[in-house]
Amino acid sequence: MSSSHSDGLSRRFVLGALAAMPALPGLLSASVAEAQTEAPLASWNEGPAKQAILDFIRATTDASSKTFVPREERVATFDQDGTLWVEHPMYTQVVYCLDRVPVVVKEKPKLAGVEPFKTALTGDFEKIAKLSLHDLEVILAATLTGMDVDAFNAEAKAWIDSARDHRWKRLYTELTYQPMQEVLSFFRANGFKTYIVTGGGQDFVRVYSDRVYGIPREQVIGTAGGVKYGYDKNGKPFLTKEPKLLLNDNYAGKPEGIHFMIGRRPQAAFGNSTGDQQMLEYAKAGDGARLAMLVLHDDAAREYAYGPAQGLPDTKVGTFTQALYDEVKKDGWTVISMKDDWKRIFAFE
């Protein structure tokens, strides 16, 4: 991985790090059933994006195809934030960390008077939004590390099972994109192993990935801190989450992480921002049929609109620059327009 990985919680860990998203119980199995009994990609409008997916699956799974891929080698990788679920106005995992601050302060009361915890405790989002990157790093380190792995899992699960977003007033896990759920199901129905490759925290996403996306935790690759093996007073071993960055799963860290965790180059990769660029390049550079797709958030009415590609409003969360858009065109990637390609965005619509 890149040399910056040992620099502690890095800039990218914050900017690209954080997210999480499950669906209502039963939603996933309903989606899977749908994909198998109805026509695939039911929530997709006819168009070049849907066609690119159908063509790719045919090219890699039809035994008579020159670009057929043996079943055991089929791998498709998916960014999470902004690709599989909503990332605006703030990565879900950042919301989790901010919500965790009172718990941390309760354990260490002195922090209540110390920045950035003082500001985080106000609950005033305008003030919180002005916190510096370093401040956010301090909050992430305090809320995501230092505890037993099992304790973290229990806390994160309790939060994701109950916290609701501000716009739709729904569980974050309901804010997955139904068309992308159908892509996941369609790929798996065709023998692909589906992986999440997220800048978000690996441990965090693993808490709900199976239930929400049908992706088992061992198929979640994310930004990951180290853990340390130790023994409690009874000699029982446990693992502690450490504030030491082991894998920064953004930019070049995505293909590097894919090599480390899977050891195979994916045939297909999906993303939505500059942090996914190298993963898509890596997938696309292999032999045979390849698929590289980017979700463009161009639907302010049904979700959000941001870019700055195609003149959309600029953003620091999930940036899709015009330069990236140009590479898309040059290298034969496919852009998914949320506005034009998706009949509906959420299962609850």
Added chain:
Amino acid sequence: MSSSHSDGLSRRFVLGALAAMPALPGLLSASVAEAQTEAPLASWNEGPAKQAILDFIRATTDASSKTFVPREERVATFDQDGTLWVEHPMYTQVVYCLDRVPVVVKEKPKLAGVEPFKTALTGDFEKIAKLSLHDLEVILAATLTGMDVDAFNAEAKAWIDSARDHRWKRLYTELTYQPMQEVLSFFRANGFKTYIVTGGGQDFVRVYSDRVYGIPREQVIGTAGGVKYGYDKNGKPFLTKEPKLLLNDNYAGKPEGIHFMIGRRPQAAFGNSTGDQQMLEYAKAGDGARLAMLVLHDDAAREYAYGPAQGLPDTKVGTFTQALYDEVKKDGWTVISMKDDWKRIFAFE
């Protein structure tokens, strides 16, 4: 992972690092078929070791059992060197690295006159055995890093497909233990995901794991160096193997690596040396039915005998100390005696 991970190629990377082992083409599929059509564990003598495996599988897979484990949570981890295949007198991957020295010297002719390459080039095993740990580290770094990932895979594959060991004059891949192949098949037939968790090089073992053990490369966790993403002169991306240790998969590094790569605690773990101690402790410390087994090399006639547990000769390759043996007894682990528990050791017998 532990703080020494960033110290470059560490002591343990050498001592516990290196191994590889495939079987004759067709052997694996034969083993799998056997496990499904005949009684399981056909190469095992009746006794406490075989019984412990049968009891564990029943306890975790019988739906009426109080310790039943849902299929998607079933994980079993296996050390490789000395557990799944022969590790004496030298880890197979170390042999590979020594064999690679002439290739490296051809690319950089000046090294021919420089130690430790000069000694390695003599091919004199007595002299080579006297090389210091630092010397070996230099050889490992020179032969395992600095090249494109695809080039490494091709080189390692060519070697493992042709190199033969000195004692049996067979491919290293034929020197897997048939009883352990049957354990792998038996676990998989009962819904367990089987993982290799090796001190050996992750990339090296992945070259042959599927063919030899039926374990896909994404289920190989090993000592791993970083890779670096870059572009060739045509702008095509590739990954370079770097001399930077990312995961030292020995001792505490085994459970730490398991958390990182799988995110689940295994219900069963198999090893053969002190480097596996923490992995077995970690597996055993979970709730419900648990299985922790250690292969004891006590059969000098059919394989090797080393310990120093139970008064067997001491060794630096795959040490099984009396202290470890005592922990086995205290914590309810099971020792597998190669001499007493295995009817045959290799498939070719």
